[in-house]
Amino acid sequence: MVIEYPFSRTTGPVIGAFLTGLREGVVVGIKGSDGRVLMPPTEYDPVTSESLNEMVEVGQTGQVTTWSWTEGRRYQPLDGRPFAWALIKLDGADTAMLHAVDVASPDQMSIGMRVRIRWRAEREGHIRDIECFEPEVGAS
Amino acid sequence: MSDLLLPPSLEGVEMVRSVRTPAHLDYSYTPGRAMSRFLTGLAEKKIRGQRCPSCGKVYVPPRGACPTDGVPTEEEVELPHTGTITTFCIVNVSFYGQGMEIPYVSALVLLDDSDIPLMHLVQEVPYDQVRTGMRVEAVWVSDDELKPTLESIKWFRPNGEPDRDASTMRGNA
Numbered sequence: 046m047v048i049e050y051p052f053s054r055t056t057g058p059v060i061g062a063f064l065t066g067l068r069e070g071v072v073v074g075i076k077g078s079d080g081r082v083l084m085p086p087t088e089y090d091p092v093t094s095e096s097l098n099e100m101v102e103v104g105q106t107g108q109v110t111t112w113s114w115t116e117g118r119r120y121q122p123l124d125g126r127p128f129a130w131a132l133i134k135l136d137g138a139d140t141a142m143l144h145a146v147d148v149a150s151p152d153q154m155s156i157g158m159r160v161r162i163r164w165r166a167e168r169e170g171h172i173r174d175i176e177c178f179e180p181e182v183g184a185s
Numbered sequence: 186m187s188d189l190l191l192p193p194s195l196e197g198v199e200m201v202r203s204v205r206t207p208a209h210l211d212y213s214y215t216p217g218r219a220m221s222r223f224l225t226g227l228a229e230k231k232i233r234g235q236r237c238p239s240c241g242k243v244y245v246p247p248r249g250a251c252p253t254d255g256v257p258t259e260e261e262v263e264l265p266h267t268g269t270i271t272t273f274c275i276v277n278v279s280f281y282g283q284g285m286e287i288p289y290v291s292a293l294v295l296l297d298d299s300d301i302p303l304m305h306l307v308q309e310v311p312y313d314q315v316r317t318g319m320r321v322e323a324v325w326v327s328d329d330e331l332k333p334t335l336e337s338i339k340w341f342r343p344n345g346e347p348d349r350d351a352s353t354m355r356g357n358a
């Protein structure tokens with residue numbers, strides 16, 4: 046049996062801008078009071094709790110800061126194939142985001158490895174507009 | 186936050202305001218012995234209940250035990266396909282996955298010879314004529330569509346008999 050609740054939620058302006066970026070094929074973070082770029086962006090500064098408003102574009106390549114292997118399930122990234130959940134710090138960002146890295150086995154994962162975004166062809170403004178990350182070609 | 190500063194790549198594009206976050210639960214249901222008899226019965230156009238050996242009440246769908254006496258209900262009872270509406274609801278709100286044109290009536294139907302009502306749809310009558318005490322009969326799907334599910338009964342419809350006095354159903358609604 047299947048039960049499905051078709052929820053939608055409103056994003057607010059900051060996450061809305063982040064998701065708009067994904068739809069447009071760019072990644073945007075937000076500048077914090079201490080000059081750090083928070084990505085994914087937050088509406089409020091984690092240090093001062095002030096509202097933040099300066100959205101900045103970051104790179105589409107980055108570095109794995111930590112990771113964990115999973116066998117994969119339906120409805121998860123990569124549609125049931127094994128993959129690595131990883132925290133990824135994109136170039137130009139100072140915080141990391143959680144996403145999937147598509148490699149064949151955990152031997153190919155390491156902290157500090159370089160990865161880049163694999164975009165979905167059809168994007169709608171959703172975190173899954175990023176299909177996953179993959180090892181950056183030519184990076185050691 | 187109306188003064189959000191956007192990078193050039195996002196200037197002038199339509200902003201995302203909401204995101205789909207469906208919750209999806211995919212699971213298998215194990216009916217157990219009593220419910221299995223009930224469900225397989227439906228595939229044969231039979232409605233099967235079970236009688237409590239202690240209080241004599243007939244439960245449908247059967248759960249295998251009497252909730253009052255805590256004893257197994259092993260005697261199976263095949264029930265007639267007629268019953269009486271004990272209470273009902275006129276549904277005026279549409280929702281995802283509904284598959285019914287609104288307004289429609291969802292009712293509790295006390296099958297004859299049983300002691301607990303079954304929830305089902307009432308059709309083939311204007312929604313504003315449905316009432317407590319109305320006599321109804323099951324309308325089944327065609328024989329080749331029968332399956333072990335309550336959906337083998339499409340709905341109930343009035344069977345033309347005079348209303349049953351609601352006070353005779355007290356304690357069963």
Ligand SMILES: [Zn+2]
Pocket residue numbers: 237238239240241242251252253254255
């Ligand atoms: Zn009993």
